[in-house]
Each structure stands twice: as C-alpha cells, then as structure tokens.
Amino acid sequence: MFSPFMINAWEACTIIAIVAGVVGFFTVLRGSAFAAHALPNGAFAGAAAASLIGANAILGLGVFSLLGAFAIANLSRRARHDVATALAIVAMLGLGSLFLSMTTEYAPEIYSLLFGEVLGIGTNELLPAALIGAVCIAAILFLYRPLMLSSITPDTAEARGIKSHRMELAFLIVIALATTMAVPVVGTLLIFSLLISPAAAARSFTNKPATAMGLSVAFALGMVWLAIALSYTTNLPIGFYVGVLGAVTYAVGRGRAGWRPNRTVSPNQSEPTAPVDALIGPSR
Amino acid sequence: MMLLSISSSVFEPGFFSSAPVHVALIVGAVVSVVSGVVGTFTVVRGQSFAGHSLADIGTAGGSAAYLIGITPLYGFLAMNLMAAGVMELIGIRRPRGRDLATGIVLGAALGLAALFLYLDTTSSSTTGATVNVLFGSIFTLPPGMVPVIAVLSLVAVGFMLVLYRPLILSSLSPDLAAARGVSVRPIGIGFLVALAIAVSLSAITIGAILSTALLIGPAAIALRLTKRTGHAIVTAAIVGIAATWLGILLAYDSYYWMPSNRAWPVSFIVVTLIFVFYLVVDLAVGRRARPRRSPMVPETG
Numbered sequence: 001m002f003s004p005f006m007i008n009a010w011e012a013c014t015i016i017a018i019v020a021g022v023v024g025f026f027t028v029l030r031g032s033a034f035a036a037h038a039l040p041n042g043a044f045a046g047a048a049a050a051s052l053i054g055a056n057a058i059l060g061l062g063v064f065s066l067l068g069a070f071a072i073a074n075l076s077r078r079a080r081h082d083v084a085t086a087l088a089i090v091a092m093l094g095l096g097s098l099f100l101s102m103t104t105e106y107a108p109e110i111y112s113l114l115f116g117e118v119l120g121i122g123t124n125e126l127l128p129a130a131l132i133g134a135v136c137i138a139a140i141l142f143l144y145r146p147l148m149l150s151s152i153t154p155d156t157a158e159a160r161g162i163k164s165h166r167m168e169l170a171f172l173i174v175i176a177l178a179t180t181m182a183v184p185v186v187g188t189l190l191i192f193s194l195l196i197s198p199a200a201a202a203r204s205f206t207n208k209p210a211t212a213m214g215l216s217v218a219f220a221l222g223m224v225w226l227a228i229a230l231s232y233t234t235n236l237p238i239g240f241y242v243g244v245l246g247a248v249t250y251a252v253g254r255g256r257a258g259w260r261p262n263r264t265v266s267p268n269q270s271e272p273t274a275p276v277d278a279l280i281g282p283s284r
Numbered sequence: 285m286m287l288l289s290i291s292s293s294v295f296e297p298g299f300f301s302s303a304p305v306h307v308a309l310i311v312g313a314v315v316s317v318v319s320g321v322v323g324t325f326t327v328v329r330g331q332s333f334a335g336h337s338l339a340d341i342g343t344a345g346g347s348a349a350y351l352i353g354i355t356p357l358y359g360f361l362a363m364n365l366m367a368a369g370v371m372e373l374i375g376i377r378r379p380r381g382r383d384l385a386t387g388i389v390l391g392a393a394l395g396l397a398a399l400f401l402y403l404d405t406t407s408s409s410t411t412g413a414t415v416n417v418l419f420g421s422i423f424t425l426p427p428g429m430v431p432v433i434a435v436l437s438l439v440a441v442g443f444m445l446v447l448y449r450p451l452i453l454s455s456l457s458p459d460l461a462a463a464r465g466v467s468v469r470p471i472g473i474g475f476l477v478a479l480a481i482a483v484s485l486s487a488i489t490i491g492a493i494l495s496t497a498l499l500i501g502p503a504a505i506a507l508r509l510t511k512r513t514g515h516a517i518v519t520a521a522i523v524g525i526a527a528t529w530l531g532i533l534l535a536y537d538s539y540y541w542m543p544s545n546r547a548w549p550v551s552f553i554v555v556t557l558i559f560v561f562y563l564v565v566d567l568a569v570g571r572r573a574r575p576r577r578s579p580m581v582p583e584t585g
Contacts, residue, residue, distance in 0.1 A: 033387035034333040078566060082332035082383075083504045087562060089336065090497040094555030097493060101549045115398040189340075190398070193391035200384055237402045243395015250388045254374070 008121040009185075009228060012129055016182045017194065017224040019133040021217030022140050023178045024199035025209075026171060030151045034085045035072055035172060036195045040179040040188040042068040042092030047113050047183070048099035057113075058128060062180040068092055069172035077165055115239035116187030118228065125184065132181040139174050147171060148209065190239045194220055197246030201253030219249050308422045308532050308550075311433060315486045316498060316524030318437045321444050322482040323503035323524075324517045325475060329455045334371060334386045334476070335499045338483040339492040341367045341393035346488065347400035357432065357488045364480040367393060372473055422490045422532065422550055429489075436485050443478040447471055452513050490528075494551045498524050501558035508562075508569045527557045 027036045046064025047057045068088055075084035100110070140147070150157035150167040157164060175195075182191040198219030202212045227241035326335045345363025346356040371389050375381040444451070454461035454468045462468050486495035506519035531554030538548040 028384060031383050033383040034336075037333075037337075037387065037390065079504065079508075080327070080330060080332075082330055083327055083500060086332040086336055086496055086500040087504065087559060090493055090501070090555050091559045093493040094497070094552040094559070097491075097549045098552040101552075111401060115401070187398075189394045190391075192387070193395065196384065196387040197391055200388065237398045239398030240395045240402070243391050243393070243398060246395070247388060247392035 005119070006228075006232065008123060008126060009118045010225075011126055012121050012185050013118065013224045013228055014221065015126075015129050015133045016185060016191070017220035018217055019136050019178050019181065020191065020194035021198055021220035022137055022213060023174055024195040024220065025202070025213040025216045026140065026147060026151060027175065027195050028199040028203060029148075030171065032171065032175070033196055034082055036175055037192045038072065038085045038089035038092075039065045039068045039172070039175050040183055040191045042089050042096075043176075043179050043183060044113060044188045045092045045096030045099060047188075048096050048103060052099050052103050057184055058180060061183050062176075064092060065176035065179045066173065069169065069176040073165065073169040073172055076168070112187070113183070114187050114189050115237055116185060116190055116242075118185060118231065118238045121185060129181050129185070132177050136174050136177050136181070139170070139177075143167070143170060143174075186242065187239055190242045193243050193246035194223065197250045198223060201249045204253035204257035223249060302536075303427065304423045304425075305532065305536060307425050307427050307430060309529060310430060311425055311489050312422060312528035312532060313525050314433060314437050315489055316502070316528050317521045318440050318482045319486055319495075319498040320502055320506075320519075320521030320524045321441055321517050322478055323499040324506060324513065324520050325444070325451060325455055326479060326499060327503045327507055328513070329475070331382070331479070332496075332500050333383055334368075335479060335483060336496040337386050337390040337393075338364050338367060338480055339487040339495040340397075341390060342484050342487045343492060344393045344397035344400060347397055347404055350404050351400055357429070357484065360484040360488050361436075361481065363393070364484045365477065368476040368480040372476055422494075422528075423535075425489055433485060433489060436481055440478045440481040440485070443474060443481070447474050447478070451475055490554075491551050494554055497551075497555045497558050498528070501555075501562060502527065505558075505562050505565050508565050523558075523561065527554050527561065530554075531557055 024036075027033065043061045043065035046060035046062070046067075048060070049055075049064070050057045050060025071088040071091070072081075072085050075087060079087075146157065146162045147167055147170070149160070150162050150164045154164045157167070178195070179188075179191060182194070186194065199212070199216040201219055202215035205215055206212050223242060223245045227238050227245055230236075230241045231238040323335070326332060342360035342364045345359035345361070347359070348363070349356040349359025367389050371385050374388065375385045450461065450466045450471050451474075453464070454466050454471050458468050461471075483495055483499065486498055490498070502520040502523035503516065505523050506516040509519055510516050531550055534553045535547055535550035538553070
C-alpha cells in the first residue's frame with residue numbers, strides 16, 4: 001500500500017484534501033454547492049478540448065473552469081444564481097459532448113477523467129498540484145475577512161464597501177483553481193464530494209470558523225486516506241469510496257448535532273453566532 | 285421551384301422518412317412539454333440544483349440497471365425517487381440547507397455511479413455504457429420506449445395539474461401558503477416526485493446534459509418574458525419544442541457539413557440554441573430587468 005508507485009497518490013491526495021477542506025468551508029458557508037459541482041463538471045469540456053488539440057489536460061481544465069467561473073458570476077448578476085449556474089454548466093457540458101464526439105478517446109479514459117485515476121499520478125504532476133493548491137489557500141487567507149463577512153451578512157459587507165459580486169467572482173475563481181488541481185487526480189465528479197461533505201460535517205461540531213475549517217481539513221484528509229486504503233485493498237474505484245465516505249461523514253455530523261440537546265440541528269441555523277465584529281475585526 | 289430547392293437544402297434528404305428522426309421528434313416534444321411544466325416551477329422554487337442533480341444521480345440507477353440487465357429507465361426512476369426522498373428527509377425545504385442536502389445526496393450517488401460504471405466496464409465489453417448513460421442520444425432511442433415515456437409524462441403532468449394552485453402559492457410565498465392552511469411540506473414532496481419522474485424521463489431519453497438544459501433553459505427564458513406562471517409554462521414548453529426540433533434538424537443536417545461526414549451531437553446543438561436564446565432574451569429584456577438579486581439564496585422566514 002505504501003510501495004513507491006503509491007507514494008505519489010498519497011501525496012497528491014493529501015494536498016487535494018487540505019485545499020478541499022479549506023475551500024470547502026467557504027463553499028458550505030456561502031451555499032455555493034451548485035457552483036462547486038458545476039465548475040469541475042464543466043471543466044470536463046476543457047479536458048476533452050485539450051485532448052482534441054493535444055494540449056496538456058491541466059491547461060484545458062484551467063481555461064474552462066475559469067471561463068465557467070466568469071460565466072456564472074456574470075450571468076448571476078441578472079438572474080437567479082442557481083439558474084445562472086445551471087445555464088453555465090449545460091453550456092459547458094454541451095461543448096464537452098461536441099469535443100468528445102470529435103475525439104477518438106476510449107471510454108475508460110473518459111471514465112478516469114470523471115471519476116479519477118489515483119494510480120497513474122506521476123511525480124511531475126505533484127509540483128503543479130502543490131503550486132495551485134498553495135495559491136488557493138493563500139487566496140483564501142488573503143480574502144478571509146471580507147469573504148467571511150460577505151458570506152454571512154452580505155448587506156453589512158456591502159455597507160462596508162465589500163462588493164458581494166466581486167467576492168463571489170473571487171471565490172468562484174478559487175473553486176476553479178482547486179478544480180483544475182484536483183480533477184486529474186480525483187475526477188470531475190468527486191472533487192465535489194471532498195468540497196462539500198467534510199465542511200458540512202465540520203459545521204455540525206463547532207460554531208467557530210477557524211475550528212470548523214481545521215476540522216473540515218481533518219475530515220477531508222481522513223476521507224481521502226481511508227478511500228485510498230480501501231480502494232487499494234478491495235481493488236474498487238476510489239471515487240466510490242470518496243462518495244460514500246462523504247455521505248457517512250455528513251451523517252455522523254448530523255447525528256452528532258442532533259445528539260446534543262441544547263443546540264439547534266438545522267444547518268441553516270448553525271451559522272457562526274458570534275457577533276460579526278468579533279469575527280472579522282473592527283472596520284477599517 | 286425555388287421553395288422546393290430551399291426546403292431540400294434545409295431538410296437534407298431522408299429527414300422526413302427516417303424512423304429514428306420520427307421517434308426523436310415525438311420524444312423531444314413530449315419531454316419538452318413535461319420539462320416546461322415542471323421546469324417553470326423548478327426555477328420559481330429555486331430548485332435548479334436539485335433538478336440538475338437528479339439527472340446525474342439517475343446515472344447511478346442507470347448504470348446499476350445495465351449491471352443487472354434491466355431497462356435503464358427503471359433504474360433511473362427508482363434511483364431518482366429514492367434520492368428525492370433522501371433530499372427531502374435531510375432538509376431540502378430550508379433555503380440555505382437545500383443546496384447542501386442536494387449536494388450530499390449527489391455526492392453519494394456519484395460514488396455509487398463510479399462503482400457501477402466501473403463494474404459495467406469490467407464485467408462486460410460494453411465500454412459504451414459510461415458514455416451512453418452520461419451523455420445519451422435522442423437518436424438511439426428504441427421505438428418501443430415511446431409508450432412508456434408517454435405514460436410517465438402523463439403521470440408527471442397529472443401530478444402538476446393536481447398540485448397546480450397550492451404549488452403556485454407555496455412556491456411564491458411559503459409563509460402566505462402556510463397561513464392559508466396549504467400543507468406546504470406535502471406539496472413540496474409531491475413536486476419533488478414530479479421532478480424526479482420528469483428528470484428520469486428526460487435524462488434517459490435525451491441524456492443528462494440536455495435534461496438540465498431543457499428543464500431550466502426554456503423556463504428561465506419564459507420567466508424573463510412573462511411573470512404569469514401559466515403563460516410561462518406554455519412559453520417554456522413552446523421554446524423547448526422549438527429548440528429540440530430545430531436541434532434535431534440541424535444535427536441531422538450536420539452530417540453533411542463537414543468533409544468527415546460525422547454528425548454533430550444533438551445535445552450540443554440543442555444546448556447551444558437554448559443558451560444563445562437565453563442570452564438574446566436576457567439582453568433584450570435586461571434593461572427593464574427586475575431588481576438585481578444578491579448572489580446568495582435569499583432567506584425566507
């Protein structure tokens with residue numbers, strides 16, 4: 001399980017889990033689950049395009065997920081956010097089906113793009129993943145306060161001069177970058193599970209943002225490591241384990257939240273309850 | 285004479301005599317109508333994510349059906365009804381928890397899809413299963429499916445007709461509906477069932493991509509053009525049928541566009557038509573647009 005050809009898998013998945021835990025915290029806080037599904041899914045078209053013209057898959061994924069981020073941010077300025085996201089994702093998937101019809105890609109390769117291919121990670125893929133991951137985390141740290149404020153109380157944020165559509169675009173770009181990094185390893189469909197489930201479970205355990213973010217990273221790491229180990233021993237796809245473990249993690253979180261009698265259970269009430277100023281500091 | 289030559293260049297030879305085209309036109313229209321009716325409410329209720337997710341979730345059922353050798357449609361249907369139940373159970377009612385509940389179910393279902401598709405591709409030589417289930421094609425539909433599709437469409441539309449009035453009220457203003465004694469939760473569950481049936485139907489016939497496009501696109505266009513729910517439903521159905529039929533025609537013709545003689549995928553053409561139409565309507569109506577919404581789902585209550 002820890003033989004040399006598996007080391008890359010462990011390292012890559014660890015990087016992805018850390019980034020997914022951090023980015024996922026805000027994804028859940030902002031209710032951006034749909035975007036977190038749409039961007040990786042739409043980026044699939046980019047991978048298909050890259051394979052069509054013989055470019056690097058990372059390049060295709062990056063270009064298309066960024067395009068998707070801009071499309072969602074722009075469309076949603078004049079329509080409901082979920083409608084804008086749905087339109088953006090179908091447009092990108094439509095392009096993907098066109099590119100696919102032009103290539104002679106084999107079904108197994110499409111499958112690995114969708115559901116991930118952990119075993120095939122080369123050492124040369126680790127550096128880009130680590131770099132993009134570092135950029136994502138740096139961006140989240142840099143945006144931490146305004147992003148937190150605009151996620152929790154958009155009106156207060158606007159009053160303090162934080163444009164919520166700009167925050168939205170910035171955050172979508174971060175998701176797009178995380179997507180670009182993670183898709184070649186865990187696939188377009190399962191980066192989504194890593195973004196949502198650990199962060200959702202973490203919020204059931206604590207109201208403190210920093211603790212929740214830490215827990216979210218811890219859960220993501222646990223999920224991914226267990227998934228690799230199980231996938232290795234049972235010889236079944238890692239995507240299956242990531243998906244199912246995600247649901248289990250969330251269920252544990254919900255169970256835990258329901259078990260504590262003096263707390264409300266519903267996820268929409270588990271916003272951090274600390275006063276906004278304590279959370280983000282005094283206005284500048 | 286000129287008309288004839290125009291028509292023969294618009295409708296490439298064999299368009300009207302091809303059996304797959306007939307089936308595609310009929311099924312496309314039926315699915316467009318169902319999607320228009322259900323989609324309008326999906327957009328009004330802010331459940332686009334659920335609508336899209338069900339198409340993806342159904343693939344887990346579809347791939348399981350391949351595995352045990354039953355018709356994929358029943359796999360889609362069973363999986364989607366189950367998923368709709370779980371979503372409801374873990375909290376699709378609350379506006380903020382909704383996306384999360386949908387996302388958790390979607391993640392779990394995609395995991396299952398990963399397993400079933402893997403087993404599909406390893407247990408049999410039908411490597412096409414992945415692509416078939418995920419992307420589908422309206423041209424590869426067996427004619428024998430048409431009656432089943434018609435019946436299920438009637439069930440979904442029937443559901444919507446029965447729920448129509450209370451659904452409008454509870455979609456536009458849940459609080460007012462509750463105050464008037466409408467049981468908002470059962471209505472929501474009923475709608476979710478109709479959505480699950482409609483999406484299974486469209487995902488299996490025209491593919492998961494087109495399913496979302498037809499569910500959300502025409503309804504979003506219609507709701508930019510009119511505020512009346514009834515008018516929006518009719519408009520959405522007409523837009524859907526127009527986009528599908530035009531798409532089928534263009535996809536058929538596209539066989540002759542390129543020297544390679546390979547048809548463009550009908551999904552791509554229909555999606556592009558809908559998307560472009562949406563942008564045009566958005567630009568045309570945009571100036572007198574309603575107040576901009578904040579990017580977050582607004583809290584109700």
